[in-house]
Amino acid sequence: MVDLFRFPVQVVFGEGGIREIRNFLRGFGKHALLVTGSGPTSRLPAVEQLREMLVREGLALTHFPEIRPDPDVETVERGVALAKAEGCDFVIGLGGGSPMDAAKVIAARLNNEGEVTAWEGVGRIPRRSKPLICIPTTSGTGSEVSWVAVITGGKRRQKMSIVSHFLYPVLAIVDPQLTYSMPPELTASTGMDALTHAVESYVSRKAWEPTRAISAAAVRLIFSHLERACQDGTDTEARRGMALASFMAGMAFTTSGLGLVHALAHALGSHFGISHGRANAVLLPHVMRFNLPSCPETYRELAAAMGMRVEGLPAPRAAEKAVEAVEGLLASLPLPRNLDRLGVPGSSLESLAAEAFLNTRMRSANPRETMLEDLVGILKEARG
Numbered sequence: 001m002v003d004l005f006r007f008p009v010q011v012v013f014g015e016g017g018i019r020e021i022r023n024f025l026r027g028f029g030k031h032a033l034l035v036t037g038s039g040p041t042s043r044l045p046a047v048e049q050l051r052e053m054l055v056r057e058g059l060a061l062t063h064f065p066e067i068r069p070d071p072d073v074e075t076v077e078r079g080v081a082l083a084k085a086e087g088c089d090f091v092i093g094l095g096g097g098s099p100m101d102a103a104k105v106i107a108a109r110l111n112n113e114g115e116v117t118a119w120e121g122v123g124r125i126p127r128r129s130k131p132l133i134c135i136p137t138t139s140g141t142g143s144e145v146s147w148v149a150v151i152t153g154g155k156r157r158q159k160m161s162i163v164s165h166f167l168y169p170v171l172a173i174v175d176p177q178l179t180y181s182m183p184p185e186l187t188a189s190t191g192m193d194a195l196t197h198a199v200e201s202y203v204s205r206k207a208w209e210p211t212r213a214i215s216a217a218a219v220r221l222i223f224s225h226l227e228r229a230c231q232d233g234t235d236t237e238a239r240r241g242m243a244l245a246s247f248m249a250g251m252a253f254t255t256s257g258l259g260l261v262h263a264l265a266h267a268l269g270s271h272f273g274i275s276h277g278r279a280n281a282v283l284l285p286h287v288m289r290f291n292l293p294s295c296p297e298t299y300r301e302l303a304a305a306m307g308m309r310v311e312g313l314p315a316p317r318a319a320e321k322a323v324e325a326v327e328g329l330l331a332s333l334p335l336p337r338n339l340d341r342l343g344v345p346g347s348s349l350e351s352l353a354a355e356a357f358l359n360t361r362m363r364s365a366n367p368r369e370t371m372l373e374d375l376v377g378i379l380k381e382a383r384g
């Protein structure tokens with residue numbers, strides 16, 4: 001039996017960490033493409049700060065502020081064209097999961113010809129990417145330390161997971177100060193994405209000692225800090241705890257993979273444009289309840305990490321406490337609690353389940369063997 005732990009990313013963590021970028025720029029190139037969202041992140045002070053720091057080092061920066069949620073192949077190609085026209089030789093992704101994922105695929109496309117849609121799946125990018133730096137402004141996706149990028153495209157306009165060790169950034173800068181301006185709802189939904197990463201990576205069939213230790217630490221951090229970060233965005237300790245949890249959960253899932261919550265959430269995002277974090281938040285307790293019988297002891301450990309008292313309880317009851325802990329946390333957050341509230345019609349559950357079922361990578365990492373009707377059952381439970 002051989003296990004693998006992937007982690008080829010250098011991480012700078014801490015308040016003001018963005019200023020450290022100057023110490024890592026040598027050898028990257030002369031001209032950066034900065035990829036950001038088209039909304040408020042495009043006007044963050046960090047954008048001008050990055051430009052000034054690069055200019056001080058004798059480097060140039062071209063800003064591509066066009067990434068919308070769930071970026072598509074066409075947007076990626078516009079970024080590639082701009083980078084080529086301007087002579088950019090490295091890429092910086094600043095923002096939430098969408099800009100960072102787009103930056104990853106732009107960096108890959110700059111060194112690879114061909115169709116991005118042909119890269120769906122694992123290990124399909126032929127050659128190494130241009131150097132890439134990722135700087136998250138939310139605490140949730142973990143994209144800054146993972147080898148996955150989710151891009152919308154293909155004939156059915158579905159969310160494609162592109163997975164490759166050429167998608168790892170060279171450097172991730174996790175600066176909690178960049179998350180201070182997140183409103184409560186975004187703090188909650190991205191935080192629930194981080195919790196879902198931590199839980200799914202903990203119970204994954206590919207989890208082992210180092211990933212479990214990291215996933216459990218992320219769970220503890222989220223249960224200590226998420227509610228606080230939502231209630232008071234100026235709580236710097238809570239923001240720091242969530243920033244740390246987010247990248248640690250990403251560090252775990254890049255090795256152990258994710259499960260049914262993510263398979264279903266991607267289908268909800270593709271069909272109804274539901275934000276990834278909100279979809280995860282609704283689905284997580286229901287998928288946990290489905291999975292419990294397959295590994296009650298693992299869920300007992302999770303319940304303990306969530307701060308529940310489980311000593312002396314029989315395994316099934318102790319495992320149930322993990323679901324109760326997640327439901328308790330959700331009750332304190334400003335998020336919709338069921339699929340009805342997310343605007344998902346009951347008539348769509350079968351097709352959503354069928355699409356999620358095609359995700360064999362996530363289905364095989366999930367601890368419980370899953371049939372198509374199981375996915376339909378989970379969605380029915382989640383309807384409300």
Ligand SMILES: [Fe+2]
Binds near residue numbers: 197262
């Ligand atoms: Fe996620």
